[in-house]
Amino acid sequence: MISQNLDLLVWLTIFGAAAVTYSLRIGGLLLAGKLPKTGRFKRFMDALPGTILLSLIVPAALAAGPIGWLATLCTGLCSLKTGNVFLSMIVGIVIVAGGRLYGF
Amino acid sequence: MVLSRSQRQDLRTGFTANLVVSASVAAYGSVLGLMAAQKGLTWYQLLVMNLSVFAGSAQFVMVDMWLPPLPVAEIILAVLVINMRYLLIGASLSPLFRDTSLKHKFLFMHLVADENWAMTMARYYKGPTTTWFLLGGGLCVQAAWCFGTLLGHRLGAVITNPERYGLDFSFVAVFTALVFSFWKGRQDVLPWLVAAAVAAVSESLMPGKWYIVCGGVAGALVAALMPPKGASND
Structure with a gap:
């Protein structure tokens, strides 16, 4: 009974997220003529992806300790210099793994 | 079809x-x-x-x-x-x-x-x-x-x-x-700083994952309220 309920929550979460995402995709297209293309609303929407991702990172990066701070810094710099998301990701993970191997 | x-x-x-x-x-x-x-x-x-x-x-x-x-x-x-x-x-x-x-x-x-x-x-x-x-x-x-x-x-x-x-x-x-x-340039500095600060503070004050939404919306609001690019003198 409990596991059935858990399973229901899983599907509710997935399909809820899917419904929200699809509504935004189709909504943008259908409402295209009505959305402001300049001004505050546009600036709010433009800024959102960056500020959201940043809010995700900051508390977790702060909690990761000195080796995590170094890894975050290197990942950020690598991404900024090379624009290669995958490479930058690997740099961060390798630094943390290496740091742990040597007991930091 | x-x-x-x-x-x-x-x-x-x-x-x-x-x-x-x-x-x-x-x-x-x-x-x-x-x-x-x-x-x-x-x-x-x-x-x-x-x-x-x-x-x-x-x-x-x-x-x-x-x-x-x-x-x-x-x-x-x-x-x-x-x-x-x-x-x-x-x-x-x-x-x-x-x-x-x-x-x-x-x-x-x-x-x-x-x-x-x-x-x-x-x-x-x-x-x-x-x-x-x-x-x-x-x-x-x-x-x-x-x-x-x-x-x-x-x-x-x-x-x-x-x-x-x-x-x-x-x-x-x-x-x-x-x-x-x-990242689009200097106009992002203030919104990003605000987002980071609000996320860090709200993470310690609020349960769950609300800090993501709090930080994100706060930063984007700063971007919306700032003068548009080119309007300032610097």
């Missing part, structure tokens, strides 16, 4: 134009698959999520928040906020969909991701482009996304001590690498 020759041609061109970017989508997806396996998602739950949600950053956030008891409302709200940009992406595609039926719009919009959208818009500025090109790209990205995530999921089931390999840090690394693709 029978496709005309030019529709098939555009579908194919769209697919091949997205092959290179899809390789990085698959690589990045393998990290999501790994994380999903650690969080206890089954491969078919992940597959259904890929096919139905189909949004990279949002799925990373979902998997990160995936702890029992599932915070259903927080997850859906976070997905809503992260995917707000699809309103603008959808709006920007309206010239491409000008002469299409409502059914066509409903069918084709599902497979719009950042990658094939960017590819399509770049091509649209150069010459005539159809929604079939967009769809071809979407199919390519979707295929790579499923392949990468499921492969990562298989690997994740094998690796039992992820901390040793720094994999618990992978989500910070993923988002740190991604966040700079949204």
